[in-house]
Amino acid sequence: MKSILNQIIASNKQVEQAEKQARIAEINNPATKDSRRNFLRKSAIGGIALGGFMSMSTEDTIAQATSKVNRASKPSELKITDLRYCIVQNVGRTPIIRIDTNQGIYGLGEVRDGADERYALFLKSHLLGQNPCNVEQLFKSIKQFGMHGRQAGGVCGVEMALWDLCGKAYGVPCWQLLGGRYRDKVRLYADTPESNDINEFKEKIKFRTQDQGYTWLKMDVSIGMLRNKEGSVVNNKFWGGGFSQWAGDYHSYANTKHPFTAIQITPKGLDEMAKVVEDVRSVVGYEIPLSTDHYGHFDLNNGIRLGKALDKYRLAWLEDIVPWEYTDQWKTISDALETPCLTGEDIYLKEGFKALIDKRAVDIVHPDLASSGGLLETKRIGDYAEDNGIAMAMHFAGTPVSFMANVHCAAATQNFLALEHHSVDVPWWESLVKTTDGRKLIDKGYAPVPLEAPGLGIELVDEEVKKHLNPKDKSYFAPTPDWNDKRSHDRLWS
Template sequence: MRLMDLDVIVTAPPAPGWGGRYWILVKVTTDTGITGWGECYASTIGPEAMTHVIRDVFERHFFGENPENIERLFRKVYSSGFTQRPDLTVMGAFSGLEIACWDILGKHCERPVWALLGGLMNEKLRAYTYLYPLPHHAMSEFWTSPEMAAETAAAMVEKGYTAVKFDPAGPYTMRGGHMPAMSDITMSATFCKAIREAVGDRADLLFGTHGQFNTAGAIRLGQALEPYSPLWFEEPTPPDNIEDMARVARNVRIPVATGERMATKAEFGAVLRAGAAEILQPALGRAGGIWEMKKVAAMAEAFNAQMAPHLYAGPVEWAANIHLAASIPNLLMIETIETDFHNDLIKGAIRVDNGFVIPPETPGLGIEVDEDLARAHPYTGKDLHLQMQDAPCDYANGNSFQGGAPAPAD
């Protein structure tokens, strides 16, 4: 069995676009006619340029190769061009193609991917959701309203979720770590208080920051949140200085989580050695794919750390997360995004049921991609999957993080 053909589809979820402005899906076909699907997570370049990168990686390293040779394929790509170090763009291309190989192998063996990763460890997977506006909420007001966030949190707990994530802490800025405004610290503590009062002990609070703060600022913010006992303090400092994140972990009594912007065992290993985080959040469409993150899970197990696969993408990456999560002993939970478009794109093959996901028993990733639907929603914008703002922290008028990258309304 050999890998012979590649198609790349860039699809844009309809407004409000939860999961990013676009998703890059790859369709790989073998000489035996088996098709596998993967997803390349947000890259540092636009989708048109990324499509060329994906094609180059496929033609240079995957074409004509046996999809069973996952380890060999990883080493070829990781070492290409005399690198042998993490490269987010190339690893993003590799990750989507690698996920497609696992889909092919599962279909070839007529077994779900988790069965090829050591078998089923977890019969159901605890899921968490980000807090998005309810239909009656004013979106422009939601992101700075503790009351609306608490209302959404209570609604998600009624659906069965036992953990909810939110991030009211300030601007999503390209300027690197900054000291939070006192108003941002107050807003964050108020969000935690309101949500904790709304859900009680029925759900964990997951506090996100997207690497916005410098070390001292992250410590100040984290200590202000301690009375509400969040389960994690996500990416409190930028991911480019692991020792600084370790300083935060030593000074805040909330477990630190990180990994959304990291790639390969090299970066995750450094996090574990430094004691910078106890919860790892790989995005499988960027971090190196399923097999590389299976290795990271084993490394984390040796450090008594847990895995919580990240998702701000489409349902193909989510399916990959589910199979990894089903196979590892140190799973904490998985992120989910419930929209009609996510569901329809995989024809409802996998769902969240009362706050948990049941790993599929069907071959491969266990999904059927609606290719016509994906092609009917092409991305025509110019922005990246996620877009960081130029403006710095506003210490006079307050800040608002607008919940990722919602697509513009028609």
């Protein structure tokens, strides 16, 4: 091999020298046009000509021939040229965004489930012409346009797409850009299946834990299960006898914060709710962590009463008993109960978590990366919690795009416990993407971390995504020129 390459190199040095002299002569010729002269100069300096390739040492030639470097990307010259979207009919509606560049590579991000794609489109005018690899700088310029809950979706979706782009440009996974990884696979937690028949329920739990391989489960323990239990709840008829936490007008039960409903759970109601947990625990056993959520809108006193009724079942956590912003109430609840308390899925930025962490008002923080600020900000939240002896679980309900952003963040954060997977039973969910390194997206209750795949490590499967677009907007990454112009001065200081 070496002798053959040496012969080729020797014979081509003469060709290279002749080409070089001809190029110099043409550059120096007064008749040569400026455009042609510039081209010749650039090709001489930056191009990899055949002669230049052949003049390398044998070792360098072999290295060059086997290199995996993506020469289509020159990160320092990347510029954002467009921001486009499509909306997947998953967990209601979930917009996926794509940020395009002048070099043909792009980044994928996701606006949080149930949020509006316009939260991201609004940011486009602040991004055009910018280098996407300056992730933190761009994040600082747009984070003022996010807020708690779904209103953070645009900022967070853009941040995801920027990290995906940056990883692709430099050829490394996103977790590497966050400082490295603590784990090669990310533990997932899934909903418990539902059934009124105990034997059927046992079979479903067996399938979830043995066949699907999940080692952490979560269930709802809601006053909604008391709907037809006379004498189990006080003041529910005032609200129309309904218990829905997600639908209604401004004056409805769904939109009334917990301290203001005057709903109380009677001893009979507490017994009924505890019995449901006992039944599930008897089937699941005590080796598997069992978390709980969605109790209903009632005050901290009833939250404490319910928590004490459930303490003996050694639950992994009680989630969102009261709204997250009531720090002092959280402190009261946490101090009163043995079961760990958790909140955070609607909190935006580390600043929103600081009071809860500083006062140790919760035992576990629970950011949703699509609301908390994206990959880097969520890692900072986890790191701050870790400094104060508090663990971090991660809330998630969306498509595989945001899922993989969570996986990279979880891999890079030491005090991480488990990541929610809200679409375990959606048969087409995994088919929306393909991994760029051939790994499984989910393997026996864990998400394998892409060890070498650049960026998020996934690409959309166009034909599959198109099958599941929102029926009210079936556009698929169409141009968005209406959002190009910046029309305001948005600096927050004078």
